[in-house]
Amino acid sequence: MKLYIPSLNLSNINSKLINKYLYKQYNINYIFSNSGIFSVKNNKLCKILIKDKPIEKLYIHDILCFIDSSEFIEFSEYYQIPFNHTYEIFQRSHYILRKNALIEFIVDTYNNSVIDAYFIIKNKNDNFQEDIVTFLSDLTFIKNI
Secondary structure, eight states: OEEEOTTOOGGGOOHHHHGGGEEEEEEEEEEEETTEEEEEETTEEEEEEEEOOOEEEEEETTEEEEEEOOEEEEEEEESSOOSSEEEEEEEEEEEOSSTTOSEEEEEEEETTEEEEEEEEESSOSHHHHHHHHHHHHHTTSSOOO
């Protein structure tokens, strides 16, 4: 599940400040076309099916959040790239507070600009909310919590 915080200003994310929490980092290769979205992994082209699910509204310490349980499913392998397409490479960075954390903070960048930031919730229980508050407080996104 992804948890988005609409009030989180992407331009305020300072990679130097959060680098000590960096867990892993890798590139994601996408092809966008009229025929759909495709991913390129290990020299294989796969079409992505988006399984949309309802969004849940949630407040964590008076901060509006949205939980999105939608899924990106690699549907089937393709052998031909659609003629009209764009090829984009995104960098995805995962940040965690500690080993075996309940949440991960994900930051996607394109051309050195942050384009998306959200939390991955591994287990939706009461403790994940406190981890989000701790993470945001440590990263000075939220003051005076």
